[in-house]
Amino acid sequence: MDQTIAIVTPAFAAQSTIVPTVRSVLAQTYPHWELWLVADDGFNYEALLAAAGIVDRRIHFAESGGVGRGVCHTRNVALELSQTPFAATLDADDRFKPRKLELAVAALADHPIVSTALDVMSEDFTHVRHVGHGDNQVLTSGTHKWVNLSMDSMIVWDRRRADGRYDPAMRNMNDLEFLLQLFRTVPASRHLGTPLHDYIKRSQSLSNGDDVTARMIASKTEILRRLDTGHYGLPGQEAEGVAAFLRISLEAETRYGAALAEQPNLLFEDHLEPMLAAAGAIK
Structure with a gap:
């Protein structure tokens, strides 16, 4: 084979x-x-x-x-x-x-x-x-x-x-x-x-200027729209799991610029992870 x-x-x-x-x-x-x-x-x-x-x-x-x-x-x-x-x-x-x-x-x-x-x-x-x-x-x-x-x-x-x-x-x-x-x-x-x-x-990639942030927000919003319209044919619980992540990630995008100003070279993963944990998703 x-x-x-x-x-x-x-x-x-x-x-x-x-x-x-x-x-x-x-x-x-x-x-x-x-x-x-x-x-x-x-x-x-x-x-x-x-x-x-x-x-x-x-x-x-x-x-x-x-x-x-x-x-x-x-x-x-x-x-x-x-x-x-x-x-x-x-x-x-x-x-x-x-x-x-x-x-x-x-x-x-x-x-x-x-x-x-x-x-x-x-x-x-x-x-x-x-x-x-x-x-x-x-x-x-x-x-x-x-x-x-x-x-x-x-x-x-x-x-x-x-x-x-x-x-x-x-x-x-x-x-x-x-x-x-x-x-x-x-x-x-x-x-x-x-x-x-x-x-x-x-x-x-360690910075997230206004243009990058705007593009990321637009793309994540578009995927959310596709999930909401059943574009991927995912079961409801699974689609909601992706959507819940994206909603938190969108919030992280809006806060990332200020977080970088306080902590230069902050990875987006390190910025996002505590927000996921606060939502009870990461143990």
Whole structure:
């Protein structure tokens, strides 16, 4: 049985980060993967990797068809080109830990969606905090966000049982929107509490200017609207679980600027988590 994983990696101005990202894929203990590196900036990443000594027949290179078409369109290009039963996302400045794919594939035997805890790191790969770490557990669409907090792009999924396409109309929160598409046909996912994905916090992501806040609020509000209209076909209790998280997250957005002023470089996760705990959701 084919158990190949397509790793979807959009690349825009990723020249300074892509080599360690690709090397983390080459270091996987699970060998049955193909990496789809899709350039959204017209750059020749194949030549760049070759100059770094990276040549592997499992790495496929493609173009988004333009420049700056966006992460959603670029990921969709890879999903259309690949024919594998499994897929995973890996941004061009993040890294897999060596057993990420091995453990995810094992979990896919019972659950079509697998999420993993994150090792949040600074740009020099210094550990900052973990997100979603702890025991392995089964999550529903309504409980997923309460564990995974603010990041949803680190999933692995069985495309035969759950699939979708990223919505280019969503400027932010497109990872959650995509995940909710997957939950249309899947009652529960498996969350691996071991940090298996290095999520790199870039300096520009540590601030939340007015424009960023406005975009986040607009995207979260749109997902709430879709939940209210039954767009994802989720059971009422599950839809309410997502909606309850988003309402608290929206409140956190409105307070984040002031919190940053008092505590520079405050992570949104560290800002959000106490608010969730106050709501009785985090023990």
